[in-house]
Amino acid sequence: MVDAADLVVQGKGKFEELMVCSHEIAASTAQLVAASKVKADKDSTNLVKLQQASRSVNQATAGVVASTKSGKSQIEEKDTMDFSSMTLTQIKRQEMDSQVRVLELENQLQKERQRLGDLRKKHYELAGVAEGWGDGTE
Template sequence: MLKKCVAAGKITTLFFRILQQPFQNEEINSNSNLVENALRDLDKLVIAVTESLKDNVEHNVGEELESELGAMERAIEEAAARIAKLWDSSKQSHTGVKLEVSEKVLDSCTALMKAIVDLIRKAKVLQEEIVARGKGSATARDFYKRNHRWTEGLLSAAKAVGFGAKLLTDAADNVVKGQAKFEQLTVASQEIAASTAQLVFASRVKAELQSKNLQALAESSKAVSLATGGVVATAKHCAELVEESTVLDFAHLTLHQAKLLEMESQIKYLEFESLLEKERVRLSAIRRQHYQLAGDTDS
């Protein structure tokens, strides 16, 4: 292609030089045809190379999808196993409120992961049905090649689900260890719910409306949504539990620490009492002004 470009460039340059010379009809026509032929040859080569690259991309995308679906399943299984280990570890190292919080968090994450595993399996069954129905006598590779945009959408969704599983597991790990806020768990669960919704949508595009496998996938999608809601509700509830235990748990304090906290609490109490009194005065003044304005309007 580079050689063709150089040749076309040289012929075109020569042609413009001829145009700058005294008018010679035959020479102009001859060189014009050379330029046209050179550009036509270059155009044909560009089309051929583009089609070759396109075929290669479409050919590879099917193999990449199969590989990514396998990687996605492994990522989900690894995430589920990691959560199970976190559960065992928390039982050995945590007590009281910390143990209760850890169990609730990991229990909700486990339920969500199970729902996702079920959805992945049903999505794979539906995908196999779509390929079997759509390829006819051709191969699955040919089907992916003909429908490379759909395949790329499914591939993107599979990658998103795998990433979401890791994000959720990392969030659960950090929350249980006290290294992250519960909001991180909420965001991670919503992220994985969005990625599974993307997978369902991509699967649904080429599925038959009456497909039983599609209906099963839709049910699994609802289960994922419910499990996601469970994680969000659990995160909120556990945040409240931790806050309450932090506020009311003073058993571990020394005499000096207890005295300092007492003084800090008394200072805050006086500050809030002062603010309350100022706001009461302000409210009273606003009400007087309101009554006066209301009286002027009536008169």
């Protein structure tokens, strides 16, 4: 996450990468707490401390995501287009170009969602094998 934040600050990274890192940290922390609840005594003081730390991590990552979204929107506000000097034909051409770009991005998004689903499926399969749930060929 620190590397992603450094890249964003330098203008070389993407805000989305920073948000994904924050979500992954929160998810990993939740998994750690869940696994600890299974193995620890329910009256364990260490478990209580871990749960408190988990809440702090969630608050911190939520703050990072909120700050990232805010920073991103401030930068995007500066990049608004000036249509005042454009002719009707130029505006129509820009509109058509924008529609083409939207369709391209929607197609890319659909493909990337499929890829993400395939990656998650494989991850779950490998995690199951590592935990002894099966041999991975089911």
